[in-house]
Amino acid sequence: MAVMTRVWLTDWEWLCCGDPFAVGDEVDFGIRSRAPGEHLVELLGPALAVTVDGIESHHEEEYPDRLRGRVVAIYSVAHEIIERRTLRRPGHGAPPTATMPAEGEDWPMTGKDLGNGVFVGTRPTRYVVETVPVPDSASLEPVRGVRLPEAQQDPPDAYVAEPADDAPGERRARSLAGWLVDVEERA
Incomplete structure (x- = not known):
């Protein structure tokens, strides 16, 4: 059955x-x-x-x-x-020691220069997205x-x-x- x-x-x-x-x-x-x-x-x-x-x-x-x-x-x-998109602030999705970038500027890129013009890195977006x-x-x-x-x-x-x-x-x-x-x- x-x-x-x-x-x-x-x-x-x-x-x-x-x-x-x-x-x-x-x-x-x-x-x-x-x-x-x-x-x-x-x-x-x-x-x-x-x-x-x-x-x-x-x-x-x-x-x-x-x-x-x-x-x-x-x-x-x-x-x-x-x-919901909110502006990323130090301590709220960005490292607590981060300095807020000036209006219109991106967060700084973090990464490593591998030489020969190759750079590997990431940059957080300006916003935290909550779903x-x-x-x-x-x-x-x-x-x-x-x-x-x-x-x-x-x-x-x-x-x-x-x-x-x-x-x-x-x-x-x-x-x-x-x-x-x-x-x-x-x-």
Whole structure:
């Protein structure tokens, strides 16, 4: 007898690694938890979070709780976020001993001169960006798979922002949060 199980996959784990899969494929997921935690309830909203039967993970450890079965549906989950840009100040994203650059100037470059005209370095931006999720703003979009080759991937529309400028302030955007995967689990 088959059981339908909905599994949450986090964007940060699956955007970097994990085997690609599509609707109709057989999967074997390590399940970290069978109950959504507070963070997932905040992200998805209570009505959607209650439909989640398992939280997949494959980075930190090998989980003995396994979910094996055939994928019957995949939904990308996007949510609204607010990006807040504030001017970087010494002690607030810059070293406490840093001297604030004059208005219109960049923070100084730190790095190393490797010789022959090669310099490796970094420079912090003038702003610290804080990302705040908007509660109960999750939306689902059916997709064909997760980590599919570019030619098979659904059109990217999970991150749509207002026109960007590099000034302080706020802007709203939609951001990919993860995937809900419906699996016909074999008992």
